[in-house]
Amino acid sequence: MKSKKKIVLAYSGGLDTSIILKWLQENYDAEVICYTADVGQEIDRKKIINNAKKFGVKNIIIKDLKDTVVKDYVYPMIRGHAIYEGVYLLGTSIARPLIAKDQIRVAKKFKAYAVSHGATGKGNDQVRFELGYHYFGPNIKIIAPWRIWKLKSRTDLINYAKNEHKNLHKICFCYYLIDFIGLCGRS
DSSP: OOOEEEEEEEEOOOOOHHHHHHHHHSSSEEEEEEEEEEESSSOHHHHHHHHHHTTTTTEEEEEEHHHHHHIIIHHHHHHHHHHTTEHHHOHHHHHHHHHHHHHHHHHHTTOSSSSEEESSSSSSSSHHHHHHHHEEETTTTOHHHHHSSSOHHHHHHHHHHHTTTTTHHSSSSSSSSSOOOOEEEEO
16 A cells, blocks of 8 residues: 655644645645644644644644754844844744754655645745755755635635634634744744
């Protein structure tokens, strides 16, 4: 029996990535592996694991990267006076390359053919993730649902959850998460 292809999804357990998880399962004949990087944001590990399991996910990885993000990213950022538009420290953006690097590590470990993320395409997060993916895993496919699917807003996501999957909105423990709350700020 041939094993299924695998996709590693950057997964928060919230509305966006839970719907992406379901969408990947419906549109790709692949096993989805959920990957969460703990870079200092507030996360509820039990809910992340429980939500992923409700979708039948077998492999859920939550990696503690707090020490690495501080030592290898935050300290150099502060030493380099990296301040966005001269006003505030780089919060979310500074962690994305590390998350992408470690997500690719997981993809290689599980021999995944693709990685996926929930960056909406409205900002630079998709670029931050995908530059890291291309650098650390140039032969690994990138699936960016917000550039592919017909859903264009959180309202569309909520309607999709309610209308197409009656229980999906109950599984998602919150409609959206504040992206990153940590040492560098909130975004």
